[in-house]
Amino acid sequence: MAEFEPRIVAFLCHWCTYTGADLAGTTRQQYPPNIRIIHLMCSGAVDSIYVLKALIDGADGVLIGGCHPGDCHYQTGNFKARRRVAILKGILQQMGFTENRVWLKWISASEGKLFADTVTKMVEELKKMGPNPMKQLWNA
């Protein structure tokens, strides 16, 4: 059987992380192609629904990327994201999904390398975890 290839959906803020991902590109930092990036204006604009829907529809991991604390272009969007993700993780745990499939990372526009490393790492970790059980539950 072919090796399990996890699927990651990423929500990246326009100002820092999306630009950081672009920089990873212009500097040719290689990372596995398991990630699909969705562009939003701020990490504070990531609704929990998006994350849940991604997981239910079969994504194995969700990455939310925003500016470092203090650097959010809308003052506090990233703090809002942090709170939201914490709550969401709590709920997921309550439901029995204890694995860490939702990652929130601060990656600035100049950290192309960090972006590539983060994706590489996330793919590795998800491979260890195996496929997202939510989708199978759904199918059954």
Add this chain to the structure above:
Amino acid sequence: MEQKKTRGDKGSALVIGAGIAGMQSALLLAEMGTKVFLLEQGPAIGGYFPLLDKTFPTNSCGVCFMSPTPPAFCPIYECHLHDNIELLPNSEVMKVEGGGGDFNVSVIRKPRFVDPKRCNLCEACIKVCPVEVEREFGGGLEKRKAIYLPFPQAIPHSLVIDPKTCTRCGECVKVCSPGAIDLDMKEEEEKIEVGAILLGFGFEPFQARRKGEYGFGRYENVLTSIQFERLLSTSSPTQGLPVRVSDGKKMEKIAFIQCVGSRDPSCGQDHCSTICCMYATKQAMIAKERSPGLGVTFFYMDIRPMGKDYERYYERAKKEYGIEYIRSAISSIKELQQTKNLLITYVKEDGTFEEREFDAVVLSLGFTPPQTIKDLAQRMGVQVNQQGFCQTDEFNPSKTSVNGIFVGGAFRGPRDIPETVVEGSSAAASAASFLIPHRLPQPLKEYPIEGALGEEIPKIGVFLCHCGEELKKTLSLFEIILETKLLSEVVHVEEVGLACLPEDLDLIKKRIGEQGLNRIVIAGCSHREIRGAMEEMAKGMGFNPYLIEYANIREQCAFVHLDYPRLATEKAMALIRMAVERAKRSQPIRKGKQKIDKKGLVVGGGLAGMTASLQLAAQGYEVYLIEKEKELGGNLKESFYTLKGSNPQDLLNKLIKQVESNGSVHLYSGAEVLGFEKKNGHYRTKIRHQNEEKSLDHGALILATGGKEITPKGYLYGEDSRVITQRQLEKMAHLNDERLKDVHSVVMIQCVGSRDEEHPYCSRICCSHAVKNALKLKEKDPRINIYVLYRDVRTYGFYETYYHEARGKGVIFIRYDLENKPKVSLQGGSLQVSLLDPAMNSPVTLSADRVVLSAGIEPNDHRELARIFDVDFNSDGFFMEANPKSAPLDSVDRGKFFCGLCHSPNFIEDAISQGNAAAARAGSLLSKEAVEEKAYLAYVIKRLCCGCGLCVTVCPYGARVLNEEEGKAEVIGSLCQGCGSCVIACRNAASQQRNFEKDLNLAALDAVID
């Protein structure tokens, strides 16, 4: 050499040097509607800041906040994108003729040998280039080829050939598929006509080799601070880890040596470079974060964190990070044969020698003006001081000796980023008001009226850009095309070579017409690269630019998955599907405009407030100036001489006269602020003046509410009249007070009410204040004995030379520790000061005729004002800026600004710069007829809104209000920045963001998940 025709006009400006100061000046002037030429010697703009991953005191990047219109991109991009700014990289000024208001400048544009329009950064040329040299960026830590990209974010975003090292072998030309390289490009001379010139030159680090005793260049593990900064960048060869480049060994112990090329007359560098203590502390902190076990030791003379919130940063470095600071002088550095470690021998304060071994040593380099600038300054007739920095009048800090030439930033002396931003703004203010009589109306770009698109069935055209040969290398374009054709609502699919070139843009334009396309998807590079060109094309043909979507299959696909062609092709397809889904749902956006009330209101009639008011008036705006006292002047009334020899009272009288006689400044003295409201880009402030209530309408607000000398506690102050403050001494000395007649011995005590528990910040000016008064007393009576009891002497910048002078004249400086504060007592009717001298480690007793306390500065209590105007203050009571690094005078709400002592303790010249700068920031707003709203605004679907008000609470910009009558939320378009917070907060999906609607995002999600 080719000659082009003259460009520009008398109303435009030339900014020389595109570092922080230059970019700031250029952006502000451009926002005010001035045409700006931004000239840079090097191949890319940005100055030193692309080197900085993190900046102090926040340890974040934060530079994006510099641009005047928030939320903004990195200033490099903003300069690149601004309609009024023309970049002249790789250029030099040869000759400046004419005078203020009418300069004729000859500019040499050096060839890049690579056409930035054609270069697609495939880097094939880099691989074949045989020449390898040291890479300047990062102080030579890495290598580069003769054809290279200066740094990843470089603008212009293309490779460049360095003619000095290129051998013209022509290998690169052969492999360049877009044909961008031309080794025969020639220098071009251009003539530019401008009304004003701004000097934004940066600094150059001191040449470490000149201090041979530290072994730089000989010992492989002695690094400069520039190299260490680069090492700590996540994109460095060590990936940001403190590892020795020479042998890959992890650093366990490192040393920082401070003041290399600063405070050192032996190498002609007698000034203090101001920022080294802080940047080195930052580097140490970052290094420790990356490698927690790392031991860091500083060898220093004085630590000088005297900017806003810097003292706390230094304290954190010591306490939380465990960084060790040793006051000492370096005696020698030796390399150990086997380990290549370094052995440092140093002399401690008490005169004893010690030795320590380190894995690496970082030299904290001081700064000099760039060598190349000297000639240029001379050619322009601009006077420089002894150290080679620009000479300016203390009370006119942005004017040079030549009429019409202005200066800001590091060319005036070494500076940190916030100060550079302030001075860049201040120079822009001076230039703007200077240009007013010369200003010609700028022709507005006219665009055809847009067709009414939006409601009809989407007809989507997808254009797949090959980006030269780049995408083919990884992606199977053929398959992508086939699949794209099958997507619903896609009526046209076509491949183009390089969509950013005019010929391909024309082709797209033609297809839109022929096929009646009403949505476009560009699959190719990141939207950041191509959006500008596409939008310009769209606007030019009356096509709404927000109906264009971008699928980023280059940066986020082809470039990063070289080894997975199959999966990368699948991913590219997913990204295109997503873009098509978005395109189907996107709606045309027409940005609204909000008229502005072109008036300013300044609260506080001290130095900063008066300066800001006059500057705004000079830019042509009406100003209301509100002062609570009967008289203008504030703290300036108490200042009688400065260290640099100017007379503050002359300044005061001049300013008051100007304010009172200026028809545009409406002064309300003895007035009280009662209330404040904001509505659609208009502010209304209510005041009480002469028992009458008045409402004043304005578009910008500047708070300059001042500060005061802290009233000292202890030291017999208030009990014995011979214990006075520096301010009182200044007045007495100025008036030749009788009471100073028989004074033979004076003891000054520093940091009274600064750097302690109650005021945990440095008041910045007290060290220089003490030096100033000491020199004054010495001038009156050279035999007088003066002792200055200090913790660190913080005479930064050129103030250092006066400190040196004071020591030369016999003023004695004795250090004390916070734990052993000096004690003042009465012995038989005379004053005695006792302390523990850490150098001798023994008690010292001094008898004094006068004890002078260097009392710190605190802000006035403006809690009430902060509440009324809805602005924040920090824990020390100073107003809080939107970003301490790059928006130091702006409040979070656009349109409110701070300057003077209410912002932070500062000198007269700083307050003037700040006043000017705040006026420039306000002016950039008021100069417009209307503020253009952001594109991706939030809106409310009224039918769904239940009026709960959650969105009102989460909006960081106060752009949300509850319409009481309807019981529904509303958006104030001019204030909304489009962050989307409210969309998430809303429980009924009534709050939405244009083209980021929830269902649009969910559809995008569906499309990528397949």
